[in-house]
Amino acid sequence: MQDTKKFFENLSGAGKSIGVLTSGGDAQGMNAAVRAVVRMGIYVGAKVYFIHEGYQGMVDGGDNIKEASWESVSSMLQVGGTVIGSARCKDFRTHEGRLRAALNLVQRGITNLCVIGGDGSLTGANLFREEWSGLLDELVQSGQISEEAAQTHSALHIVGMVGSIDNDFCGTDMTIGTDSALHRIIEVVDAIMTTAQSHQRTFVLEVMGRHCGYLALVSALACGADWVLIPEMPPKDGWEEQMCHKLSENRADKKRLNIIIVAEGAIDQNNKPITTELIKDLVVRCLGFDTRVTILGHVQRGGTPSAFDRILASRMGVEAVLALLEASPGTPACVVSLCGNQAVRLPLMECVQMTQEVQKAMDEKRFEEAVKLRGRSFENNLNTYKLLSHRKIDAELPRSSFNVAVLNVGAPAAGMNAAVRSAVRVGITEGHTLFAVNDGFEGFSKGQIKEIKWGDVGGWTGQGGSLLGTKRTLPAKHIDKIAEQMRIHNINALLVIGGFEAYLGLLELQAARSKHAELCVPMVMVPATVSNNIPGSDLSIGADTALNAITDVRRHTLVSECVCVYGEKIKIFFLWVTQNGSSVTWLRKTHFKTF
Numbered sequence: 001m002q003d004t005k006k007f008f009e010n011l012s013g014a015g016k017s018i019g020v021l022t023s024g025g026d027a028q029g030m031n032a033a034v035r036a037v038v039r040m041g042i043y044v045g046a047k048v049y050f051i052h053e054g055y056q057g058m059v060d061g062g063d064n065i066k067e068a069s070w071e072s073v074s075s076m077l078q079v080g081g082t083v084i085g086s087a088r089c090k091d092f093r094t095h096e097g098r099l100r101a102a103l104n105l106v107q108r109g110i111t112n113l114c115v116i117g118g119d120g121s122l123t124g125a126n127l128f129r130e131e132w133s134g135l136l137d138e139l140v141q142s143g144q145i146s147e148e149a150a151q152t153h154s155a156l157h158i159v160g161m162v163g164s165i166d167n168d169f170c171g172t173d174m175t176i177g178t179d180s181a182l183h184r185i186i187e188v189v190d191a192i193m194t195t196a197q198s199h200q201r202t203f204v205l206e207v208m209g210r211h212c213g214y215l216a217l218v219s220a221l222a223c224g225a226d227w228v229l230i231p232e233m234p235p236k237d238g239w240e241e242q243m244c245h246k247l248s249e250n251r252a253d254k255k256r257l258n259i260i261i262v263a264e265g266a267i268d269q270n271n272k273p274i275t276t277e278l279i280k281d282l283v284v285r286c287l288g289f290d291t292r293v294t295i296l297g298h299v300q301r302g303g304t305p306s307a308f309d310r311i312l313a314s315r316m317g318v319e320a321v322l323a324l325l326e327a328s329p330g331t332p333a334c335v336v337s338l339c340g341n342q343a344v345r346l347p348l349m350e351c352v353q354m355t356q357e358v359q360k361a362m363d364e365k366r367f368e369e370a371v372k373l374r375g376r377s378f379e380n381n382l383n384t385y386k387l388l389s390h391r392k393i394d395a396e397l398p399r400s401s402f403n404v405a406v407l408n409v410g411a412p413a414a415g416m417n418a419a420v421r422s423a424v425r426v427g428i429t430e431g432h433t434l435f436a437v438n439d440g441f442e443g444f445s446k447g448q449i450k451e452i453k454w455g456d457v458g459g460w461t462g463q464g465g466s467l468l469g470t471k472r473t474l475p476a477k478h479i480d481k482i483a484e485q486m487r488i489h490n491i492n493a494l495l496v497i498g499g500f501e502a503y504l505g506l507l508e509l510q511a512a513r514s515k516h517a518e519l520c521v522p523m524v525m526v527p528a529t530v531s532n533n534i535p536g537s538d539l540s541i542g543a544d545t546a547l548n549a550i551t552d553v554r555r556h557t558l559v560s561e562c563v564c565v566y567g568e569k570i571k572i573f574f575l576w577v578t579q580n581g582s583s584v585t586w587l588r589k590t591h592f593k594t595f
């Protein structure tokens with residue numbers, strides 16, 4: 001508490017008024033951002049105003065601009081869309097409209113704005129800030145405000161948060177709403193998978209993204225789709241035959257289901273749209289497969305926000321208020337972004353310009369550049385998808401005499417199988433021989449180990465639990481036998497995917513290296529545990545899925561969230577009770593610790 005006081009000594013919001021609005025297309029998690037701005041603003045002593053219906057409310061004034069209280073944002077964290085309303089506003093595009101908006105803000109003493117929206121909304125906000133002093137001069141000249149009022153409110157501070165399900169904004173790894181949209185897509189894919197498995201079908205799935213292929217690409221990664229089409233990477237000439245070849249190859253591999261994911265804005269090398277119907281006709285004509293088209297549409301915007309979006313938006317909202325408190329008259333408008341696991345502030349207009357550059361690059365068919373401009377995480381996703389979905393023929397593989405053993409250790413965690421699949425396929429692509437160990441260190445000591453091939457891990461991405469089998473047993477008691485198995489199979493590297501026992505287990509194996517030369521090989525652990533308690537990692541595989549299971553409003557009700565801010569650290573504690581409200585079933589610290 002002492003630290004918190006010190007931190008806020010220089011960051012008081014007393015005497016300041018903050019307006020918060022949501023603008024443009026709605027996205028799940030916008031409410032969490034609004035809530036965080038309101039509560040953080042009130043916490044630091046500022047007045048916070050809701051501006052209803054986006055810029056239209058700012059232009060129209062009246063009841064559209066209302067002071068918010070701590071309680072007014074209760075129970076909105078888990079609500080989809082935006083409770084304060086969003087709109088597209090023609091008036092704000094005009095000078096006259098912005099003049100009216102300025103008058104409404106000055107009359108209420110609001111000189112700080114948190115704008116939650118897409119690049120259009122943020123561009124509008126920046127323009128408003130640039131025009132601000134001119135607008136105030138006009139209002140003084142027309143006698144609508146006094147000179148004194150103009151001087152008191154001479155600087156307008158703007159901070160943006162990107163709410164967009166498309167993840168189409170440069171400078172941030174994730175925009176608010178994208179993760180929830182991905183959840184909706186994966187729910188549909190999972191549902192489709194059950195029906196398609198029974199009938200041997202091909203599904204062509206269209207997801208949102210008129211200009212950005214993020215949702216299509218990442219959902220293809222998440223469900224191990226056979227083919228993906230996105231605007232940033234139009235397929236090369238002859239793609240039709242390649243795609244059909246891949247589909248028939250996968251069928252021959254006993255895969256009963258083919259999934260093709262198409263972004264709404266998918267195009268070919270000549271910027272001609274590639275539609276779901278075109279793909280369906282192609283598959284039917286060339287392969288005769290039973291093929292169905294599903295267009296997801298607005299379902300992707302619906303439903304409740306995922307745990308990730310709630311937390312992301314909460315952290316961004318808090319950071320946005322801090323940015324406003326720290327702003328001086330010359331501070332340019334900024335946008336709060338996620339970089340790695342850090343909330344950072346970036347110059348708003350640079351990000352907007354970069355975002356527009358991507359579209360320009362695509363229009364001018366500079367596709368490789370467009371992918372680069374999207375950012376490192378987009379490029380990594382694309383490379384990972386290519387690597388994991390296209391099997392190279394043996395003659396193309398590099399030769400290596402490296403044998404790698406993969407095992408799961410600890411309690412099962414969602415995502416373990418996807419991690420094993422990636423490790424196996426990447427290892428094979430590098431020319432190594434991969435060995436699967438069943439039942440953790442215990443199974444290893446008993447010789448439960450055998451070679452695993454590319455096709456063996458097909459369809460593993462969406463499966464829960466551990467298909468290899470996992471145990472908590474630590475290796476210390478079985479070291480001799482494990483070393484023997486390492487020798488028998490000539491294992492040159494060990495990959496352990498698991499929780500805290502995996503971490504302790506590797507420490508035990510390391511300690512035994514002086515006695516067993518077989519253990520003097522590279523050993524790597526990938527943290528996979530719902531407890532998220534592995535030192536050195538912000539986020540373990542499985543933690544996010546566990547949070548979503550808990551966040552499921554049908555089973556649980558969020559009763560209290562306490563955001564404690566101290567120094568530069570923010571810890572968010574969630575306290576949950578079951579729906580009957582009688583007992584606290586779960587109390588834990590989330591995975592986000594510092595930014």
Ligand code: ADP
Binds near residue numbers: 024025094120124
């Ligand atoms: P998004 O914010 O999701 O990109 P839009 O591009 O439709 O959505 O923008 C939302 C609103 O932001 C517009 O209706 C308009 O009021 C405002 N806006 C967008 N671009 C500008 C601009 N260049 N100048 C002024 N206002 C703008």
